[in-house]
Amino acid sequence: MAIRDVTDADLSMLRVRAIELQDSDLWKAVRAVVVADRERILTELADRNIAGELLKFAQGELAQANRDNMLVERFLRTLASEQQRRQRASERD
Numbered sequence: 001m002a003i004r005d006v007t008d009a010d011l012s013m014l015r016v017r018a019i020e021l022q023d024s025d026l027w028k029a030v031r032a033v034v035v036a037d038r039e040r041i042l043t044e045l046a047d048r049n050i051a052g053e054l055l056k057f058a059q060g061e062l063a064q065a066n067r068d069n070m071l072v073e074r075f076l077r078t079l080a081s082e083q084q085r086r087q088r089a090s091e092r093d
Helices: 008-022 026-046 051-092
Strands: none
Touching: 008 026, 008 051, 026 051
16 A cells, blocks of 8 residues: 555554654664664674674674664655645645
8 A cells, every 4th residue: 555545544643653652662762772783783893803704694784774774764754745745735725
């Protein structure tokens, strides 16, 4: 289902839930874990004593974390953009 096929009410509910999640203790905890993992991975990548296989694994972990972050950010931007598009369309009518 495309975001343009979602009803205005559903879109508004998604935005509200995204904002609630963003302000929640759960999201703060998830972000803290992600930041800690990122710092751990970057520390491992900088350690010259770590075997090449472990470095490749750490690089893969970092790449996955970056993809996950980009996916969430893209979803939130898409929600905001669609809501703005609909608002401008309703103002024109």
